[in-house]
Amino acid sequence: MRPMNGERVTEAVAGCVAALRPAVDRDWSTVPAAGLDWDCRATATHVADDLVSYAANLAGGARDAYVPFELTLDPGTDNAGLLHVIETTGALLAATVTTAPPGARAYHPYPFGSADREGMAAMGVAEVLLHTYDITRGLGLPYEPADDLADTVLNWLFPHVQPGPDAWPTLLWATGRGELPGRPPVTAWRWRNNLALPAERLTLTGVRPAAARDLRLGGDGGFDWLGSGPYEGTREAAGFLVKAYEAGLHRPEFGIFALVRAEDGRAVGGIGFHGPPDAYGRVEIGYDLVPEARGHGYATEAARALTAWALARDDVRTVIATVEPENIPSQRVLTRAGFRPATPEEEREARERHGMAEDLRLYVNEEQS
Incomplete structure (x- = not known):
């Protein structure tokens, strides 16, 4: 990078x-x-x-x-x-x-x-x-x-x-200064700095395409990581971000974020969206922490902050997360962050309409009134 x-x-x-x-x-x-x-x-x-x-x-x-x-x-x-x-x-x-x-x-x-x-x-x-x-x-x-x-x-x-x-x-x-074959002329434009969402002990720092590419290839993405570096879920999510960017489908505010600890500036994990809202105003989040940062409530804090930001938008009505039935710690994270277990009907609909795997459980956090 x-x-x-x-x-x-x-x-x-x-x-x-x-x-x-x-x-x-x-x-x-x-x-x-x-x-x-x-x-x-x-x-x-x-x-x-x-x-x-x-x-x-x-x-x-x-x-x-x-x-x-x-x-x-x-x-x-x-x-x-x-x-x-x-x-x-x-x-x-x-x-x-x-x-x-x-x-x-x-x-x-x-x-x-x-x-x-x-x-x-x-x-x-x-x-x-x-x-x-x-x-x-x-x-x-x-x-x-x-x-x-x-x-x-x-x-x-x-x-x-x-x-x-x-x-x-x-x-x-x-920037409206030239032409590219196969693309329409640009008549209005803005550049976009990355989104940073403050939480109690963390800042959720938006990951740019160059940093995502470096993370996918085994680098640190420009962050100072706690312990042995980013966990596999963060690297996998970085790879999806790069693919979306290269396809012209990336929406930066619905990308991934490094969890940067305020006390020392070290990254302790990652969180992000699986993509922008669908036609139903539904977005899915995922997260992971480096092993050395687990057990301190960072995942709950990050999930709560990202979910609150998403539900405050006009284009998001529901935030979901999926988790393996045996992953009790992650289920507790979601419950503490304001999610509830989905009803059987909601899980059935998620499998039939949205392709959720049979071996996963669905958690839901809905639009705040």
């Missing part, structure tokens, strides 16, 4: 400056940036403002709104000076991301109200790549970033976008 970190920010900024430097003697304020309402100079200033804003939000721990300031260039700043500002603000974001503690999050509105340090880095890289493209198209300059840098942005910010044969054209298509 190629990480999203301060080095990626530095790489993106270096590519931006190298692409734009040949045109520093031109008047950027008279040339429209391609596809935007801004001119090239305003777009470059916007890039610098975004870089320092993400750094400030992360460093300042912004919670409910952006840190209230805006970057303004000194009068008389020429294009060479503006590129220096981009380099400087990029360095500030890179340093902030590098020194932020694991699990640090700060305000960003899309779509869940916050972003972690990797998300802040990814947003900075995305701003640099995409707006450098807009500026160079306006100025008639060549520009194409490394495909693996674009791929990292897609994995971190566009988990809802099916990968294409090449990452850079896919990123351009996903």
Whole structure:
């Protein structure tokens, strides 16, 4: 797994400056940036403002709104000076991301109200790549970033976008800047940071496609795991997430989550959905813990938090879980988390309509009134 970190920010900024430097003697304020309402100079200033804003939000721990300031260039700043500002603000974001503690999050509105340090880095890289493209198209300059840098942005910010044969054209298509054969034009778009759900002692941290791919292949997914690492259920679920992502069917909020302990930042297990809600508003959850974390109520806490989040949505009416009859500890987890054993009729319907295996028992948690 190629990480999203301060080095990626530095790489993106270096590519931006190298692409734009040949045109520093031109008047950027008279040339429209391609596809935007801004001119090239305003777009470059916007890039610098975004870089320092993400750094400030992360460093300042912004919670409910952006840190209230805006970057303004000194009068008389020429294009060479503006590129220096981009380099400087990029360095500030890179340093902030590098020194932020694991699990640090700060305000960003899309779509869940916050972003972690990797998300802040990814947003900075995305701003640099995409707006450098807009500026160079306006100025008639060549520009194409490394495909693996674009791929990292897609994995971190566009988990809802099916990968294409090449990452850079896919990123351009996903942001309304290009075409892909067989796909309709994109006219509106948002990137998506991962969802993090706080619980009493845990944070349920959404797993991105790149991390899921690493978990499937035996890695740690970028998490510091307690004991011997993620249990087999988490790795298996990561594999299903990757398949859904590659098929263009992944809905990030209905993916999988690492259970990260607040006291030390260590991952103690995984929990997640088997897929998005069906036509009946039904979702199924599953979970596991590393052996060293069992017996402390973490699974109950996680199941309760994830279920409450799901049932608060308009598209979910029922949360279910299936369990082997002999797995008494898991049945106790579900009971403590507010689930009830299904009635014989509900189990019959689950087997006939939804294909539940005969050797499993069904537990149900229903819409709160």
